Amino acid sequence: MRFGHGYGRWLGGGFGPGGREHRGGWGHHERGGGRRRVFDGGELRLVLLALLEAQPRHGYDLIREIEEQTGGSYAPSPGVVYPTLTMLDEMGHIDEVKEEGARKRYAITDAGRAHLTEKRGEVDALLERLSRMGQEEGRTGAAPIKRAMMGLGMALRDTLGAARGREDLVHDVAAILDEAARKIERLEK
Numbered sequence: 247m248r249f250g251h252g253y254g255r256w257l258g259g260g261f262g263p264g265g266r267e268h269r270g271g272w273g274h275h276e277r278g279g280g281r282r283r284v285f286d287g288g289e290l291r292l293v294l295l296a297l298l299e300a301q302p303r304h305g306y307d308l309i310r311e312i313e314e315q316t317g318g319s320y321a322p323s324p325g326v327v328y329p330t331l332t333m334l335d336e337m338g339h340i341d342e343v344k345e346e347g348a349r350k351r352y353a354i355t356d357a358g359r360a361h362l363t364e365k366r367g368e369v370d371a372l373l374e375r376l377s378r379m380g381q382e383e384g385r386t387g388a389a390p391i392k393r394a395m396m397g398l399g400m401a402l403r404d405t406l407g408a409a410r411g412r413e414d415l416v417h418d419v420a421a422i423l424d425e426a427a428r429k430i431e432r433l434e435k
Contacts, residue, residue, distance in 0.1 A: 302353035317380040318392030
């Protein structure tokens with residue numbers, strides 16, 4: 247399988263070409279063909295702050311944590327998470343943790359903690375919503391497969407993003423995926 251247009255749908259509705267999310271963009275969750283908002287207004291900011299309250303994280307760590315909490319049924323796109331982190335930084339609610347490497351890790355500030363305290367009822371309701379989504383997804387029986395597919399999608403984006411100009415790495419990834427597909431096909435028989 248070539249990774250071009252449509253590979254995000256093959257990965258279970260995750261991110262497609264250009265990092266766009268195939269589930270209706272940020273803040274949407276599809277089930278049964280319909281769409282409903284997962285987060286409105288500043289809700290994503292509160293969820294990200296709550297996750298950063300637990301521990302400093304990178305943007306992709308935040309996306310993965312939300313995916314995990316929802317059983318793989320929802321993941322905000324990097325195109326929404328990173329601007330939201332920038333906004334939280336500009337508001338003084340988070341600070342970048344200085345470290346080696348290109349990825350930025352963020353930690354909550356005292357102002358961010360105070361904001362969460364003010365909004366604790368709303369934050370708790372948002373986290374409960376994520377938990378309910380995960381429980382709902384877990385009842386479908388496909389949650390472990392969706393979670394694994396989301397992990398695969400993230401690994402592919404990270405690896406292929408770093409693979410520019412490295413044709414050998416692209417071929418190695420393709421060989422691994424081809425082998426996995428053959429093994430899965432043998433399970434059906």
